[in-house]
Amino acid sequence: MPELPEVETVRRGLVKKLTGARIARVEARRPDLRFPLPEQFSERLSGAVAGPLERRAKYLILPLSTGDDLVMHLGMTGRFTLVGQTSVDAPGSYIYPTGGQPVHDHVIIHFDDGRQLVYNDPRRFGFMMIVPRMARAQHKLFAHLGVEPLGAQWNAEFLAERGGGKKTNLKSFLMDQRNVAGLGNIYVSEALHDARLSPNRLSSSLADRRGRATVRAHRLAMAVPAVLEKAILAGGSTLRDYRQSDGRSGAFQDNFQVYNRDGKACLREACGGAVQRVVHTGRATFYCNRCQR
DNA sequence: ACTGTACCCTGTAGGC
DNA sequence: TGCCTACAGGGTACAG
Numbered sequence: 001m002p003e004l005p006e007v008e009t010v011r012r013g014l015v016k017k018l019t020g021a022r023i024a025r026v027e028a029r030r031p032d033l034r035f036p037l038p039e040q041f042s043e044r045l046s047g048a049v050a051g052p053l054e055r056r057a058k059y060l061i062l063p064l065s066t067g068d069d070l071v072m073h074l075g076m077t078g079r080f081t082l083v084g085q086t087s088v089d090a091p092g093s094y095i096y097p098t099g100g101q102p103v104h105d106h107v108i109i110h111f112d113d114g115r116q117l118v119y120n121d122p123r124r125f126g127f128m129m130i131v132p133r134m135a136r137a138q139h140k141l142f143a144h145l146g147v148e149p150l151g152a153q154w155n156a157e158f159l160a161e162r163g164g165g166k167k168t169n170l171k172s173f174l175m176d177q178r179n180v181a182g183l184g185n186i187y188v189s190e191a192l193h194d195a196r197l198s199p200n201r202l203s204s205s206l207a208d209r210r211g212r213a214t215v216r217a218h219r220l221a222m223a224v225p226a227v228l229e230k231a232i233l234a235g236g237s238t239l240r241d242y243r244q245s246d247g248r249s250g251a252f253q254d255n256f257q258v259y260n261r262d263g264k265a266c267l268r269e270a271c272g273g274a275v276q277r278v279v280h281t282g283r284a285t286f287y288c289n290r291c292q293r
Numbered sequence: 294a295c296t297g298t299a300c301c302c303t304g305t306a307g308g309c
Numbered sequence: 310t311g312c313c314t315a316c317a318g319g320g321t322a323c324a325g
Contacts, residue, residue: 077304104303125318185318185319284316284317
């Protein structure tokens, strides 16, 4: 589910509400998510005051007054919902089975003002870790992450340098978090369509013989942030599980040009092609083989 | 250093 | 209505 726009939407929805809040205790309703939850989880967070929530790649990072960072990843189905007296309880924040009890609410962070940050994750591919802030950049989660596509280092020259020497295709190149941090299966397909580039094209075509950025690298460098920013403005994409931190769905799924549109007409004006579904390294890719070359 | 596959886990959609 | 299979936004660990 959550790629960069979804994680960023969650961050924006929570940052003002969490900054300055003091954690009273942490309730872990099971010992693990994808990985075991941190040892002494509640003890290490209790009493800490939250700083401004950050995002790096698809990670949410809550800086704490203790000098630790609470690092959180939503996996495929993770969801954060802020509930309690000073926030709005949106209907649909939880998954309610027929019995009426919320299920898959695995971690609840209780703040001393009575609010609760509830982490719900049916598939439990998400995780939480506590990392000392001084060691964050060297931590294995962060040490090898690539460039932020909405950051200052993102440009055609970076794409040429990073992709120019590789023989992999553009889909796999863009999906690899060591190259680009935060893209996922939806937005790679959408950005490649926007850039009119085939996912099968080799990443080496981002550089010319001298290693300079090609016109294709420039198109891709423009398309990726354009698609991501539109998606953030729409509150992300909800296929099934994803919700914003107030419980609302995203809306960008209504703007998909190719994702999940297998067999339908390409939406590019005057293209006339049809959207194809293929598989790259085990993941579905959608593209128009008429206008994407 | 690459690629492909299996796997982690639950829920849902579709075929029969 | 049921059963079975395939597939889903994430990432990792292997084998080749």
